Amino acid sequence: MSARAALAAGAWSSGRHGLAVALFAVVVLVTLGITLWAGRRGRAAEDFYAGGRGFSPLQNGLALSGDYLSAASFLGVTGLIALYGYDGVLYSIGFLVAWLLVLMLVAELVRNAGRYTLADVLAVRMRARPVRAAAGTAGLVVSLLYLVAQMVGAGSLVALLLGTGDGPAKTWTIVGVGALMIVYVTVGGMRATTWIQIVKAVLLVAGSVLLTVLVLVRFHGDLAGLMRTAAERSGAGDAYLEPGLRYGASLTSRLDFVSLGLALVLGTAGLPHIVCRFYTVPTARAARRSTIWAIGLVGGFYLMAVVLGLGAAALVGSAAVRRANPAGNTAVPLLAAELGGGPGSTRGVLLFALISAIAFATILAVVAGLTLASSAAFAHDLYAGAWRRGDGTQVTERQEVLAARLSAVAIGALAIVLSLFAQRLNVAFLVGLAFAVAASANLPTLLYSLFWSRFTTRGAVWAVYGGLVPAVLLVVFSPVVSGTAASVLPGVDFHLFPLENPGLVSIPLGFLAGWIGTVTSREPADPARFAEMEVRSLTGAGAV
Amino acid sequence: MAQQQSFDWWDGRLPGRPAALWAGVPAQATPSPSASSAAAAAGAGDAPAPAVPAPGAVDAAEVYRAVQSSEAFARIRRDHRGFALPATALFLTWYLFYLVAQAAAPELMRRQLAGPLNVAWLLALGQFASTFLLTWRYARNARTKRDRAALELRWDTQDRLR
Numbered sequence A: 001m002s003a004r005a006a007l008a009a010g011a012w013s014s015g016r017h018g019l020a021v022a023l024f025a026v027v028v029l030v031t032l033g034i035t036l037w038a039g040r041r042g043r044a045a046e047d048f049y050a051g052g053r054g055f056s057p058l059q060n061g062l063a064l065s066g067d068y069l070s071a072a073s074f075l076g077v078t079g080l081i082a083l084y085g086y087d088g089v090l091y092s093i094g095f096l097v098a099w100l101l102v103l104m105l106v107a108e109l110v111r112n113a114g115r116y117t118l119a120d121v122l123a124v125r126m127r128a129r130p131v132r133a134a135a136g137t138a139g140l141v142v143s144l145l146y147l148v149a150q151m152v153g154a155g156s157l158v159a160l161l162l163g164t165g166d167g168p169a170k171t172w173t174i175v176g177v178g179a180l181m182i183v184y185v186t187v188g189g190m191r192a193t194t195w196i197q198i199v200k201a202v203l204l205v206a207g208s209v210l211l212t213v214l215v216l217v218r219f220h221g222d223l224a225g226l227m228r229t230a231a232e233r234s235g236a237g238d239a240y241l242e243p244g245l246r247y248g249a250s251l252t253s254r255l256d257f258v259s260l261g262l263a264l265v266l267g268t269a270g271l272p273h274i275v276c277r278f279y280t281v282p283t284a285r286a287a288r289r290s291t292i293w294a295i296g297l298v299g300g301f302y303l304m305a306v307v308l309g310l311g312a313a314a315l316v317g318s319a320a321v322r323r324a325n326p327a328g329n330t331a332v333p334l335l336a337a338e339l340g341g342g343p344g345s346t347r348g349v350l351l352f353a354l355i356s357a358i359a360f361a362t363i364l365a366v367v368a369g370l371t372l373a374s375s376a377a378f379a380h381d382l383y384a385g386a387w388r389r390g391d392g393t394q395v396t397e398r399q400e401v402l403a404a405r406l407s408a409v410a411i412g413a414l415a416i417v418l419s420l421f422a423q424r425l426n427v428a429f430l431v432g433l434a435f436a437v438a439a440s441a442n443l444p445t446l447l448y449s450l451f452w453s454r455f456t457t458r459g460a461v462w463a464v465y466g467g468l469v470p471a472v473l474l475v476v477f478s479p480v481v482s483g484t485a486a487s488v489l490p491g492v493d494f495h496l497f498p499l500e501n502p503g504l505v506s507i508p509l510g511f512l513a514g515w516i517g518t519v520t521s522r523e524p525a526d527p528a529r530f531a532e533m534e535v536r537s538l539t540g541a542g543a544v
Numbered sequence B: 001m002a003q004q005q006s007f008d009w010w011d012g013r014l015p016g017r018p019a020a021l022w023a024g025v026p027a028q029a030t031p032s033p034s035a036s037s038a039a040a041a042a043g044a045g046d047a048p049a050p051a052v053p054a055p056g057a058v059d060a061a062e063v064y065r066a067v068q069s070s071e072a073f074a075r076i077r078r079d080h081r082g083f084a085l086p087a088t089a090l091f092l093t094w095y096l097f098y099l100v101a102q103a104a105a106p107e108l109m110r111r112q113l114a115g116p117l118n119v120a121w122l123l124a125l126g127q128f129a130s131t132f133l134l135t136w137r138y139a140r141n142a143r144t145k146r147d148r149a150a151l152e153l154r155w156d157t158q159d160r161l162r
Helices: A002-008 A018-039 A045-053 A057-068 A071-084 A086-113 A118-123 A128-161 A168-218 A223-234 A237-241 A251-270 A272-280 A284-316 A318-324 A331-339 A346-386 A397-421 A427-451 A457-476 A503-519 A527-539 B002-013 B033-038 B060-068 B071-104 B106-110 B119-161
Strands: B112-114
Touching: A018 A168, A018 A346, A045 A168, A045 A272, A045 A346, A045 A397, A057 A168, A057 A272, A057 A284, A057 A346, A071 A086, A071 A128, A071 A284, A071 A318, A071 A331, A071 A346, A071 A427, A086 A118, A086 A251, A086 A272, A086 A284, A086 A427, A086 A527, A086 B071, A086 B119, A118 A128, A118 A346, A118 A427, A128 A168, A128 A272, A128 A346, A128 A397, A128 A427, A128 A457, A168 A223, A168 A272, A168 A284, A168 A331, A168 A346, A168 A397, A223 A237, A223 A284, A251 A272, A251 A427, A251 A503, A251 B071, A272 A284, A272 A346, A284 A318, A284 A331, A284 B119, A318 A331, A331 A346, A346 A397, A427 A457, A427 A503, A427 A527, A457 A503, A527 B060, A527 B071, A527 B119, B060 B119, B071 B106, B071 B119, B106 B119
Parallel strands: none
Antiparallel strands: none
């Protein structure tokens, strides 16, 4: 027990984390190698935004799950399960069920109707300039929020895994991760980003399978025994296996969880970095098959995460997990050390370093995907599509790709600065917020455009801003920003909205705003453009 | 020029790309890449009306409306929506029921079933199972009912647009 506590406290750092540092360096070198190799193969917009559209369904399915399973999933969800048992499982389910919406209503139709971004789909029916301005802005906001969440997580995580503690190490990690993601995207574009996702997804699945098998072997395949031992060692007893350990304190906290669950299940279909992925395959059928692969991989991963979280509680103990990190973020690496034979043994050190390196690769891959999505939103939607130029000329493809590369640098730099200021914020909250904004601003307008014949340009613009603005405002006036000790501004109190996640209110508002905008429109919807949308989205006629 | 070449390469790779989509730019005239990217739909500017076809080009809007009202397309749309919309309603209701049950009926969720398994765990595993099941059913529905017809209609539509 004392050895574990020492490991948890980070006193393990005396040279032994050298192996982890070496493996981190290998991850960086391999990903840079992939970037250089992929960056030389084609420089057209098609290559930069869509990786040449030549990926297979399995490759894209791996990349989709790689984009989706961030460090918040690998380390965060398993940590939540290790600490809160059933309530951690509850959290992971929204992330999986959300894929059904992507599969049935989004993947194929978006692949057929669009070109590089979500706004392309809206532009089929609507006046291009206003809807591109709205959807591009919403895409940028969602991607930036998600990016900041991942980078803040990266900072504390790497500091924790390497045992360097807080302070400058965290700051330099954020700057380093930011610099790497800028290089991946500007040099390698979508092709490099996709290959990095594929490598990361394979590593993540292999690492999870290895640890799951080791946990099951340790318990001789007795899942009931695993659950009982986990409940025993969690310190909470039977309550560990029941709902309410984390989200059951009051009616407000339960409502907050319903709000978060709604945001998770409706947000995935509006995440720009997920939608972008469907353009890397040649056809809608391939988009569907890659989504099916992704559902299999994501579902399998979360099932394994349950075993890993229970295993961490049973073998490491919830108290030791909480001592290492109050949010439980290091539960899986600690479990790896334990399964290898304890923190002191060679195999324990090896397994700990291996799992830490996989977590690091996970962070790098996800931030690269997000940077690419935000540079596409900026260059393709705002710069080339929405902004007027004085001389009335069109942007050439070469100019647009140059703008995309430059904006990747600018967005990366902005994300670094924001992350340095946001280090106090809770990572899971930031991710939940990104999902809530995506569900409020992007999903209503996307579904209306695909399925509602009377939907108009005004409706589309109102749906985007009508979801985006309330979502952001409700957060500003929530307990997250002011009013409690854990707030961003703990000294003042101007909170008016009781929930931390705005989804419960802002998602219906997005749908409502789209409806009001449509029925009050002066110009009616053009039936010919809707015919084009329907025919293109369902058959793929005219798809690139 | 490298960009122009790579653009031409994939343009030529995909047969039956409807020229009429670009506001009547003839297929033979090298389409400016940005014109095509900025205007996946006809008309990059603010004009909401369908683009006026150039002389000799097919009126894309007419073709799309004709295809939309055809029996073949109606069947594809029915096969997609007939499955996707009820299935979406079903899984969203089932997920929201599960979510609200935690908030509204925590006592029921705690009821023990077998060994350490209680109602809450059973419902959670049920969510996993229903997600996999619906994915499989949707894929089978699309493969057997929709794929072939959609592909035929795609080539047919693109031929008419040429």
